[in-house]
Amino acid sequence: MVAVVGGGQLARMMAPAAAELGVTLRVLVEGAGASAGQVVVDAPHGASADAAAVSAVALGDAERRPADVLTFEHEHVPHALLHQVSDAGVPVRPGPHALEAAQDKIVMRRRLTELGVACPAWAALPRDPEAARAALDAFVAAHGGAAVVKTARGGYDGKGVRVVRGSADVGEWIASAALDGPALLVEEKVPFVRELAAVVARRPSGEVAAYPVVESVQRDGVCAEVLAPAPGLDPALAAHAQAVAEQIATALDLTGVLAVELFEVDGAVLVNELAMRPHNSGHWTITGAVTSQFAQHLRAVLDLPLGSTSPVARWTVMVNVLGSRLTALTDALPDVLADPAVQVNLYGKEIRPGRKLGHVTVSGSDLAEVRARANRAAALLRGEDADDGVAAPTADATRRNA
Amino acid sequence: MVAVVGGGQLARMMAPAAAELGVTLRVLVEGAGASAGQVVVDAPHGASADAAAVSAVALGDAERRPADVLTFEHEHVPHALLHQVSDAGVPVRPGPHALEAAQDKIVMRRRLTELGVACPAWAALPRDPEAARAALDAFVAAHGGAAVVKTARGGYDGKGVRVVRGSADVGEWIASAALDGPALLVEEKVPFVRELAAVVARRPSGEVAAYPVVESVQRDGVCAEVLAPAPGLDPALAAHAQAVAEQIATALDLTGVLAVELFEVDGAVLVNELAMRPHNSGHWTITGAVTSQFAQHLRAVLDLPLGSTSPVARWTVMVNVLGSRLTALTDALPDVLADPAVQVNLYGKEIRPGRKLGHVTVSGSDLAEVRARANRAAALLRGEDADDGVAAPTADATRRNA
Numbered sequence: 001m002v003a004v005v006g007g008g009q010l011a012r013m014m015a016p017a018a019a020e021l022g023v024t025l026r027v028l029v030e031g032a033g034a035s036a037g038q039v040v041v042d043a044p045h046g047a048s049a050d051a052a053a054v055s056a057v058a059l060g061d062a063e064r065r066p067a068d069v070l071t072f073e074h075e076h077v078p079h080a081l082l083h084q085v086s087d088a089g090v091p092v093r094p095g096p097h098a099l100e101a102a103q104d105k106i107v108m109r110r111r112l113t114e115l116g117v118a119c120p121a122w123a124a125l126p127r128d129p130e131a132a133r134a135a136l137d138a139f140v141a142a143h144g145g146a147a148v149v150k151t152a153r154g155g156y157d158g159k160g161v162r163v164v165r166g167s168a169d170v171g172e173w174i175a176s177a178a179l180d181g182p183a184l185l186v187e188e189k190v191p192f193v194r195e196l197a198a199v200v201a202r203r204p205s206g207e208v209a210a211y212p213v214v215e216s217v218q219r220d221g222v223c224a225e226v227l228a229p230a231p232g233l234d235p236a237l238a239a240h241a242q243a244v245a246e247q248i249a250t251a252l253d254l255t256g257v258l259a260v261e262l263f264e265v266d267g268a269v270l271v272n273e274l275a276m277r278p279h280n281s282g283h284w285t286i287t288g289a290v291t292s293q294f295a296q297h298l299r300a301v302l303d304l305p306l307g308s309t310s311p312v313a314r315w316t317v318m319v320n321v322l323g324s325r326l327t328a329l330t331d332a333l334p335d336v337l338a339d340p341a342v343q344v345n346l347y348g349k350e351i352r353p354g355r356k357l358g359h360v361t362v363s364g365s366d367l368a369e370v371r372a373r374a375n376r377a378a379a380l381l382r383g384e385d386a387d388d389g390v391a392a393p394t395a396d397a398t399r400r401n402a
Numbered sequence: 403m404v405a406v407v408g409g410g411q412l413a414r415m416m417a418p419a420a421a422e423l424g425v426t427l428r429v430l431v432e433g434a435g436a437s438a439g440q441v442v443v444d445a446p447h448g449a450s451a452d453a454a455a456v457s458a459v460a461l462g463d464a465e466r467r468p469a470d471v472l473t474f475e476h477e478h479v480p481h482a483l484l485h486q487v488s489d490a491g492v493p494v495r496p497g498p499h500a501l502e503a504a505q506d507k508i509v510m511r512r513r514l515t516e517l518g519v520a521c522p523a524w525a526a527l528p529r530d531p532e533a534a535r536a537a538l539d540a541f542v543a544a545h546g547g548a549a550v551v552k553t554a555r556g557g558y559d560g561k562g563v564r565v566v567r568g569s570a571d572v573g574e575w576i577a578s579a580a581l582d583g584p585a586l587l588v589e590e591k592v593p594f595v596r597e598l599a600a601v602v603a604r605r606p607s608g609e610v611a612a613y614p615v616v617e618s619v620q621r622d623g624v625c626a627e628v629l630a631p632a633p634g635l636d637p638a639l640a641a642h643a644q645a646v647a648e649q650i651a652t653a654l655d656l657t658g659v660l661a662v663e664l665f666e667v668d669g670a671v672l673v674n675e676l677a678m679r680p681h682n683s684g685h686w687t688i689t690g691a692v693t694s695q696f697a698q699h700l701r702a703v704l705d706l707p708l709g710s711t712s713p714v715a716r717w718t719v720m721v722n723v724l725g726s727r728l729t730a731l732t733d734a735l736p737d738v739l740a741d742p743a744v745q746v747n748l749y750g751k752e753i754r755p756g757r758k759l760g761h762v763t764v765s766g767s768d769l770a771e772v773r774a775r776a777n778r779a780a781a782l783l784r785g786e787d788a789d790d791g792v793a794a795p796t797a798d799a800t801r802r803n804a
Contacts, residue, residue: 012421015417015418015421015441015701016417016421019418019440019441019750020413020418020745020746020747020748021732021746021748022731022732022746022748022749022760024440029570035444038421038426038443039417039441039443040423041439041440041441041442041445042441043443063670089501124746135507163452185562205721209742220423246475259613282694287692290689290742290743291742291745292746292767299739302735304735304736305739305740305742306739306742307734307739307742307745308742308743312715312765313714318432329424330423330424333423333704334706334707335710337701337706337707337709338706340611340692340693340708340709340710341692341710343421343422343692343693343709344422344424345422346422346423346424347424348421348424358424361694
């Protein structure tokens with residue numbers, strides 16, 4: 001029995017994989033109507049920072065036996081709580097120590113730097129406002145007049161990340177950091193060619209398996225589209241990116257799926273972010289690889305042998321459905337499914353602007369065609385005309401987000 | 403919202419497909435611990451012949467809104483009950499009229515004969531015992547000294563089917579038929595080369611989609627293994643088998659998945675049985691085809707466009723796990739999953755001799771290798787040594803069950 005903290009779409013997508021493995025799932029969901037709560041029978045309600053709720057889901061209570069392992073669909077669980085569960089005898093995977101590098105971007109940068117992993121130039125900003133302003137302005141000056149400031153904790157999908165030209169652009173963040181708000185770090189604004197992601201899985205015994213490196217097309221700081229594998233990527237660079245992800249997983253003694261978001265720069269890759277759980281850049285594996293990242297995550301945290309990461313088609317493209325003008329996404333299914341190659345995955349979430357509501361995947365042998373079909377399906381689910389918002393396939397699909 | 407009668411593995415395997423489509427599932431399960439009840443949140447208990455239970459699952463009750471459609475994982479629902487639900491305004495798919503041909507083998511043979519579909523020679527036996535004995539003995543004499551007697555209703559997986567040399571071999575069935583037990587029919591014992599299955603889906607609008615024709619390897623009257631597509635099958639015969647299945651689906655005005663079990667005889671196919679639901683011969687589609695038969699069934703009964711039936715690999719082999727010496731199938735996972743190409747699907751059922759507890763699939767380009775790996779995995783799940791019970795791949799894999 002696997003207990004999962006978090007009731008969003010990532011926990012939801014673990015459910016089919018668990019059913020197939022004959023493994024029972026227990027999910028701590030935020031409340032009624034949660035995405036995962038709709039498809040998991042044992043889904044108690046509670047916040048991921050609520051010690052009693054996390055404890056009950058992991059260690060059991062009057063009605064529930066202890067889980068075999070506790071895992072996560074997000075990193076926002078207090079450190080002390082994880083140690084408490086682990087000390088009580090239920091393995092926490094990934095472990096608290098590894099997870100810290102996903103919870104705190106300063107910890108992450110420090111560890112990666114120690115490992116010799118190539119990252120953007122970076123610096124932690126002091127808590128003192130005056131010192132922070134001086135450090136930030138000096139960093140910006142040294143890096144071409146612009147930089148990226150991030151909150152060390154709590155950011156996601158572009159939140160907690162801001163491009164700045166000077167300390168005045170993040171005055172309120174600096175003030176907040178001085179008052180015990182999230183600490184800040186600054187990173188160089190990397191002139192990247194495109195963004196890539198390397199998804200790997202590792203189990204306690206040490207076995208590691210790597211998926212093909214994908215291109216992640218971002219719009220407004222959010223992953224919009226994933227092209228698997230990354231078109232035109234130099235095989236040596238792809239192998240290097242996989243090796244870096246495997247190195248990080250091993251060095252951090254990580255268990256489960258690790259997604260490493262990367263910047264491709266002239267013939268090299270720099271690590272942007274880490275996620276220690278199934279990740280949006282791996283959703284294509286549900287239909288496009290022999291073993292989905294969700295099945296792989298469950299295998300990994302249960303210390304079962306990892307499955308094949310081979311793709312089942314030359315190309316698979318995944319497109320997120322971010323917000324919709326429809327009242328129900330299922331209303332679009334008659335049009336969307338009229339393309340027999342389109343595979344949809346809807347999360348059962350209430351529609352809100354920009355919210356990740358589902359995704360579509362298409363596999364095939366012609367990248368431009370696959371991409372056009374997937375984007376058309378996503379546009380229909382967003383309630384747009386079939387040809388609105390469609391990324392027209394180009395001969396050089398690899399450079400769209402350059 | 404789709405309501406399903408029956409809580410076995412077929413309903414269980416609809417759950418992932420429903421979740422992905424963003425469609426809610428409600429399943430009428432036989433009782434606590436049912437295979438589907440473990441993975442479906444809304445799973446009331448009740449028998450499939452219980453009018454109140456079927457009515458509540460379809461039409462709703464104090465806590466439940468009416469379903470958009472009622473469907474099945476088996477055919478054993480009383481006819482009058484289906485009409486009642488349909489008359490109350492909830493579509494029943496497949497409809498009661500079509501379903502009758504899957505519930506009653508005499509009705510099935512009569513309809514197929516009317517359609518001009520090639521079947522084994524057959525005759526309904528009279529209810530009068532003396533007349534039945536005379537008719538059966540005459541049929542046997544006219545068909546080479548052996549025949550197959552079947553109960554018209556209630557049989558499955560080899561039950562209700564007996565090879566006979568004369569009426570004395572089914573004396574108690576004849577006596578039972580005279581006392582209002584199941585009516586009997588007799589069929590010629592077909593000297594088939596092998597058994598095939600053609601799985602198609604049809605939706606109310608009339609759209610039909612056919613999966614590749616597969617070989618179904620039977621052992622002791624139960625499907626043991628499915629090879630997809632059927633190795634070495636003449637493409638013209640494969641197309642003919644698909645056309646026959648499509649003809650039956652259309653002529654019976656069927657909605658949902660239809661599995662047509664076929665005998666291959668010298669250059670022709672004869673229809674053996676029909677199943678109007680996802681079927682064991684289609685389990686390979688979960689991992690081996692773009693659209694699984696479970697997703698296809700849901701699309702069909704919801705009148706959504708049907709998905710691609712294309713295979714994702716040259717060969718996919720599915721092997722059933724029938725019974726096990728283990729105390730829990732999950733105990734075998736460390737060994738089974740050591741082969742990264744193996745995909746398991748366990749049904750969460752209590753272990754009993756001969757019971758269908760799960761299946762494994764392997765896809766690849768070399769049939770003999772794929773078959774050996776799938777059989778090895780199934781043997782491990784049965785608690786046998788890896789090399790017990792393994793169907794050794796042969797150069798001519800198509801003739802193993804001739």
